[in-house]
Amino acid sequence: MNSPRVIGLVGPTAAGKSDAALFLARHLMAEIVCVDSVTAYRGMTIGSAKPSLQEQAEIPHHLLDICDPDHMLTVAEFVQYGHSAIHDIYSRGKTAIVVGGSGLYMNGLLYGYEFRDTSQVVASQQAELESLSIEALQSRLDKEYPGVLNESDRHN
DSSP: OOOOOEEEEEOSTTSSHHHHHHHHHHHHTOEEEEOOTTTTBTTOOTTSOOOOHHHHHHSOEESSSOBOTTSOOOHHHHHHHHHHHHHHHHHTTOOEEEEESOHHHHHHHHHTOOOOOOHHHHHHHHHHHHTSOHHHHHHHHHHHSTTSOOGGGSOO
């Protein structure tokens, strides 16, 4: 199977990415994948460059309003949603235009970052650190980062 056709538009805030994406989508019969850390959240319309309802009705937009504001969307989750949207667009014979200014989301989506579940490693490291005395923690800090602690920082 061929790789999906993807056009990427990236740049700083207010550079005209959304207008360019709409122009291209109209002329290429493409769909837009929004790569933005704010527009992914429901209700975050004011202060974001979320496309108008008219623009969304004219050109299909993906990854808008995919989670509630109280959910911390991870890059790994965003990449999964993005890949799904791109493959859905491609399966219908269309081109995906990925557009946005969230560099980490864009890079993860386009370059295939691998995200591993590190929760067990973090929990193990936290348990290890919690088992150490203040003196042992200070000694470890001195060894790893010499000069960070001065005498007034030390626990007496």
